[in-house]
Amino acid sequence: MRKPFVAGNWKMNTDSRSGVELAERIASGSAQTAGQEVTVAVCPPFVYLQAVAKALSASSIAVGAQDIYFEPKGAFTGEISTSMLKDVGCCYCLCGHSERRHVLGESDELINKKVTAAIAGGLLPILCVGELLEEREASQTNEVVTRQVKEGLAGLSAEKIPAVTIAYEPVWAIGTGLTATPQQAQEVHDFIRKLLAEMYDEEIAGEIRILYGGSVKPGNAADLMGRQDIDGSLVGGASLKADDFLAIIQAAV
C-alpha cells in the first residue's frame, strides 16, 4: 500500500520570515495527518532550508531541496552537495524539475547523475518528468516520459530504486492554471508504472510513489489523487498559501 505524498515546491519565493511562518502554519494545521496518513514535505529555496528545517523539527513534515549537484565537494562555484543538504536537515531533493530542464537546460544525463548522487548520499530524490504542450499535441507524451524515466534512472539497481519518487508534471500545466484531467493524468501514471515494471518488476513498480504536479489546487486535488496510480501531488503555487496546501494535504488522506 503506497502512503500518499504531498510535496510543496516553493520555487524562488518567500523570505526568511515568511518562509518560517508558512512552515509553522503548515505544521500546526497538519499535525493530525502529516507523517501518519500522508507524507508531507516542503522544498524552500536553499538559503532558507536551515531555518525552515528548524521550524519543522518538532513536526513530521520533511524538508527537501529544489535541486542538488552531483559532485560531493570542490571547485563547483554556486553548487550545493548532498552532504551539505543533509547537514541542514534535508531528506528529499527534486531532480529534473521542468524549470531546470527547460529554463536552465538540464539534460537527462545530468539529471541521472543528480538522482544517483542523491541516493548515494542518503537523500530521497523526486525525479520530475513531463512533456511540453507541443509534445502532447504531437502524441509524444509516452515517448518523452519513457526517455526521461529510463535515462533519469539509468544504472540504478532494484535495491536503490525504492528511494525514488517520480513526479509526473506535464510542462503545459505547471504554473499555468491548466491542469491535466484526472483521466489524462491517470493514463500517464499507469504508463509510468508499467514502464517501471518492465525496468524492474511488478512488486517494485507497485511500491514507487508517482505524484502528479501541474496547477494542483484545493478544488482539483481530491479528484486527481483519487485515481488509482496517482499517489499524491507536487504542488507549486498553491503550496505558498498555507490554507490551500493544508486543504491539498487533507485531500490526499
Ligand code: PEP
Ligand atoms: C511545480 O512547481 O512543480 C508545480 C507543479 O507548480 P504549480 O503547482 O504552480 O503548477
